[in-house]
Amino acid sequence: EVQLVESGGGSVQTGGSLRLSCAASGVEHRYGCLGWIRQAEGTNRGEVVAVMHDDGEVVYDDSVKDRFTLSRDNSGGILYLQMDSLKPEEPDMYFCAHDSDRNRKGARWCRISLLDCGSRGQGTRVTVSS
Numbered sequence: 001e002v003q004l005v006e007s008g009g010g011s012v013q014t015g016g017s018l019r020l021s022c023a024a025s026g027v028e029h030r031y032g033c034l035g036w037i038r039q040a041e042g043t044n045r046g047e048v049v050a051v052m053h054d055d056g057e058v059v060y061d062d063s064v065k066d067r068f069t070l071s072r073d074n075s076g077g078i079l080y081l082q083m084d085s086l087k088p089e090e091p092d093m094y095f096c097a098h099d100s101d102r103n104r105k106g107a108r109w110c111r112i113s114l115l116d117c118g119s120r121g122q123g124t125r126v127t128v129s130s
Contacts, residue, residue: 002026002119004096009124016086018126022079022096030054032101033110035070036081037120040091047091048114050081053107061111063090088128095120 008020024034031054039046049061050070058070069082079096099110099118110118 002098004098004119004121006094006096006121006124009094009126011127011129012086014086014088014128014130016128017082017084018086020081020083020094020096020124020126022081022121024077024079024096024098027076027098028100029076031076031098033099033107033114033118034072034079035097035110035114036079037095037097037114037118038091038126039093039095041093041125043091046093046095046115048097048111049094051107051110051114052079053101053110055106057107059107059111083126086126086128088130090126090128092126092128093123094126095123097121 005023035051037046067085097114097118099113
């Protein structure tokens with residue numbers, strides 16, 4: 001069973017930076033996809049801001065390109081999301097998510113599957129003040 005535990009949320013001012021971490025356990029070497037979903041509190045659906053596939057591909061949402069960087073530590077146990085130039089209008093809850101991608105469709109497919117059927121952690125809050 002995959003377990004995902006997020007940390008690193010907090011409060012920053014507009015233009016500030018934060019690094020989120022996701023401790024992922026129970027993930028196989030060929031893990032499929034790992035990524036981050038964000039959504040505004042009280043809404044039912046979110047958006048996948050960044051996803052990494054075990055084939056090496058990383059895909060970002062256009063809204064965060066050149067500002068966010070997704071990476072994984074050498075042991076493969078921690079997924080990081082470095083967020084720079086944060087904006088107050090962006091959704092405030094961030095969730096680490098996993099999908100096994102058993103049909104091997106790739107990172108771009110995972111942008112949909114993570115929302116529809118991926119497993120998530122409890123989330124961490126990011127507050128950006130103006």
